[in-house]
Amino acid sequence: MHQSGTSSQTQTGNAELEARKRALNEVFGLLKLSYHNQFNSAFQDVQTLNHAKRLWLESLAGFSPEQILAGAKRAIKQCEYLPTVHKMLQLCAEGENRLPDPRAAYREACNAPSPKANQKWSHPAVYHAGRAADWFFLANNPESSAYPVFASHYKKVCERLLAGESLPAPQQVQLEHQPAKPLSKAENAKKLAELRAQLKI
Template structure:
């Protein structure tokens, strides 16, 4: 099995190299942006952690790993960084063996097939959408339902560092429902809080209630 894995990876690299001729009209200057490169590095670390022995056999040295990252970057540069990471995470959940680049691309294409934006673009759209939310011209209904599940007040009054992970978790759950043909309008179960916050006093509760009403 280890030999088969190594042969599989080698053939994949050879095939991509064989297909790497620059198309007519393309000066070959395109390259992945900083966010995509960061996503690619995170993806390889995710694979290293989850497929440790397979990963080391597929990429036995630094040169092989660098070559693979360059080739994967070229093939994935048309996808946003957040979509690359989401596809990698889904691949880890669904694949018993180390995924190849085509398996990651297929999961990126699956999201694109439904015409949904990547998670971060959806988050920005949800944060910027005016009230009433239901009347906004959403790029896809999944963005609205992810925003609703994340709580509009929370999105409007939290930093991106705090709010985006919550939104992304809900968005990914709804995207999974969409891919499986399930109803995305059903309520999303809330994640358990990491910490327990102190209750707000009555004045703060009233102020927050007024702000929340203005968002509906």
């Protein structure tokens, strides 16, 4: 008998769901061993534990079983306390291509030479946050005023990543044979004033 494509897709989806359930059962077992007292305090009965597993299963649906297990192992190494769902989302998203902390990302963005798109970034999120904050603004303002602007953009980019959005890689820029004429002091001052007005600082 011919099997429909829909039926086949449903079977695949069910297999993936079962694999995630197995991974989560293993995760909860690891967390119980590592955070024994905290775990028993958080999940005092079977009903609460099952409710938590359903919540985690739904919240971590964007990650593979391998990523979920890796996230739990990172939690055990890094976290003193039993991780929340929000923390697990961050730990699962880190993966091999780990997000740098905001201060390290800011330094990387400020120190990268031009053209920015041609640099090897630790994570595309750093490039996208730097571009959103405006490279000129970052280069021409002290850290006390530039870092909060960058950190705000970086936080938004990271939240988009955690929500499952993928960031496009920076598009390589072909170097021009004739370098652009540098802006005069007056033009620099005007551009800086415009940026300050846009950012309300």
